[in-house]
Amino acid sequence: MISGEVLVAGGAMTVLAVAVAYVLGWANKTFHVEVDPRVEAAVAALPGANCGGCGYVGCSEYAEAVVLKGEQVTKCTVGGASVATALAGLMGVEVGESWPYRAVVHCGATTAQRLQRRDYRGEQSCGAANMISGIQGCTYGCLGLGDCVAACKFGAIHVCDGLATVDYERCTGCGACVRACPRHIITMVPFKAERMLVVKCSNKDTGKDVTSVCTVGCIGCGICARTNKLLQIDSGLAGIDYDQYDPATADFATVLSKCPRESLVWVGKPTPRDLAAVADEKLPDRVEADFKTTVDDAEWRG
Amino acid sequence: MEYLSSIILIAISAALINNFVLYYFVGICPFLGVSRRVDMAFGMGCAVTFVISIAAFLSWVLTAFVLRPGAPLASWVWQRLSPGSEGVADLSILNYLVYIFVIASSVQFVEMYLRKFYPPLYKSFGIYLPLITTNCAILFACLEIMKHVSGVPAAEMWDLGRALALAFFGGVGFTLAIVLMAGMREDLELCDVPRALRGPAIALIVSGILAMAFMGFTGVDRNLAALLR
Numbered sequence: 001m002i003s004g005e006v007l008v009a010g011g012a013m014t015v016l017a018v019a020v021a022y023v024l025g026w027a028n029k030t031f032h033v034e035v036d037p038r039v040e041a042a043v044a045a046l047p048g049a050n051c052g053g054c055g056y057v058g059c060s061e062y063a064e065a066v067v068l069k070g071e072q073v074t075k076c077t078v079g080g081a082s083v084a085t086a087l088a089g090l091m092g093v094e095v096g097e098s099w100p101y102r103a104v105v106h107c108g109a110t111t112a113q114r115l116q117r118r119d120y121r122g123e124q125s126c127g128a129a130n131m132i133s134g135i136q137g138c139t140y141g142c143l144g145l146g147d148c149v150a151a152c153k154f155g156a157i158h159v160c161d162g163l164a165t166v167d168y169e170r171c172t173g174c175g176a177c178v179r180a181c182p183r184h185i186i187t188m189v190p191f192k193a194e195r196m197l198v199v200k201c202s203n204k205d206t207g208k209d210v211t212s213v214c215t216v217g218c219i220g221c222g223i224c225a226r227t228n229k230l231l232q233i234d235s236g237l238a239g240i241d242y243d244q245y246d247p248a249t250a251d252f253a254t255v256l257s258k259c260p261r262e263s264l265v266w267v268g269k270p271t272p273r274d275l276a277a278v279a280d281e282k283l284p285d286r287v288e289a290d291f292k293t294t295v296d297d298a299e300w301r302g
Numbered sequence: 303m304e305y306l307s308s309i310i311l312i313a314i315s316a317a318l319i320n321n322f323v324l325y326y327f328v329g330i331c332p333f334l335g336v337s338r339r340v341d342m343a344f345g346m347g348c349a350v351t352f353v354i355s356i357a358a359f360l361s362w363v364l365t366a367f368v369l370r371p372g373a374p375l376a377s378w379v380w381q382r383l384s385p386g387s388e389g390v391a392d393l394s395i396l397n398y399l400v401y402i403f404v405i406a407s408s409v410q411f412v413e414m415y416l417r418k419f420y421p422p423l424y425k426s427f428g429i430y431l432p433l434i435t436t437n438c439a440i441l442f443a444c445l446e447i448m449k450h451v452s453g454v455p456a457a458e459m460w461d462l463g464r465a466l467a468l469a470f471f472g473g474v475g476f477t478l479a480i481v482l483m484a485g486m487r488e489d490l491e492l493c494d495v496p497r498a499l500r501g502p503a504i505a506l507i508v509s510g511i512l513a514m515a516f517m518g519f520t521g522v523d524r525n526l527a528a529l530l531r
Contacts (some may be wrong), residue, residue, distance in 0.1 A: 005392070
């Protein structure tokens with residue numbers, strides 16, 4: 001036996017549901033806004049996570065920007081390549097060229113070029129050495145103890161003359177070294193060409209302070225910024241605008257000759273001319289680690 | 303005067319002392335999800351304040367006239383169905399169901415209305431409105447109002463003004479908390495946080511400390527009540 005109360009409750013709910021459904025249906029028709037069908041299709045193609053990873057507030061706003069403002073289709077980090085392809089198909093455009101990112105060490109000083117160095121006999125890792133002061137004058141530059149070497153799974157980074165150096169034939173751009181470096185001097189740079197011009201210094205101090213700790217570091221004189229509009233000085237340090245960097249048209253000959261320090265350096269794969277220049281130099285024999293006498297890299301270094 | 307002082311007490315209590323987020327810990331998902339940038343946090347806070355007021359209005363009306371024991375509309379129908387019966391009509395079992403239903407549909411309606419008539423406002427609220435549909439802070443406000451409307455003696459029953467004061471200032475309190483949190487998280491981006499604590503972990507720790515700071519407001523209401531009397 002269903003009591004009257006249950007009947008009233010059920011009836012009330014039904015009445016409410018019908019009333020609300022009617023109001024919403026009416027509103028849907030009355031307040032209907034015409035939207036570009038492509039926008040709707042783009043919204044459907046996006047994952048709908050509304051994460052904001054693309055820089056827009058939610059997927060629908062990004063979809064609108066793609067369709068109406070010609071925004072790049074590759075910005076969805078959640079959907080990745082598949083969503084980019086779907087959006088590109090929708091818009092009838094090619095998926096824009098994406099550049100491989102490669103690690104760049106923003107320090108160009110070998111041990112001999114870094115001044116005010118003390119003998120460090122603590123734990124042979126940059127993370128430990130970074131916690132104490134006085135190991136070397138430059139508090140920004142490479143410590144040369146190879147945390148990045150240990151982090152790299154591809155053997156693409158080595159410490160040469162006390163300076164972490166990337167082997168661009170092996171670097172995959174995973175970014176493990178970027179996270180490992182306690183001084184945050186490794187960044188990922190979009191390699192728009194085989195060879196990229198980079199600023200090989202991270203020291204933000206004034207010119208006088210830099211010259212007292214390093215013989216090659218950027219002193220922030222600003223001559224590069226005055227010579228070439230791709231470069232600018234930000235808090236005492238030169239930087240290159242890689243968004244505007246176009247390897248086909250950029251001419252860095254002047255700016256390279258003007259830099260009074262050795263902070264602007266080409267990195268990447270060597271050109272045939274470079275290889276020819278060193279072709280007759282004798283390479284040292286490759287020495288393989290002898291695992292009978294060495295335990296791991298850390299002990300080897302110490 | 304007594305009415306005004308009760309409104310002031312409700313407002314201060316909802317916004318500061320019993321802050322929805324930091325005292326009751328409701329509405330944590332937008333609190334953590336949309337507190338990365340101050341401007342987005344402020345937008346979210348405004349949208350919550352707006353929707354919470356509408357939801358409180360609708361739920362107060364429905365509770366007072368339909369759902370509470372002895373509500374006029376329900377009693378009238380009850381008398382029609384079984385004339386001369388003893389019991390009072392009591393639909394308070396439907397409270398939760400009706401509130402969720404009303405919040406969701408009113409948000410839908412508001413969204414459509416804004417989209418048609420106030421496109422700029424829709425653009426700035428846009429994404430937040432659907433997110434708010436399932437925000438527990440709003441359901442919580444409705445249930446708080448229900449506690450003071452349903453099943454209490456007629457003399458103690460909250461009127462619409464008190465209900466709206468609770469809801470609106472609860473929303474203001476939410477905005478305050480989320481904007482404070484966003485400000486801190488913007489600075490936190492620049493901090494060297496231990497790897498194990500990065501992301502949501504440090505956000506929860508920070509919000510816990512923020513909540514402890516808000517505990518300092520405890521007891522303000524008693525002195526304030528004495529002051530206003």
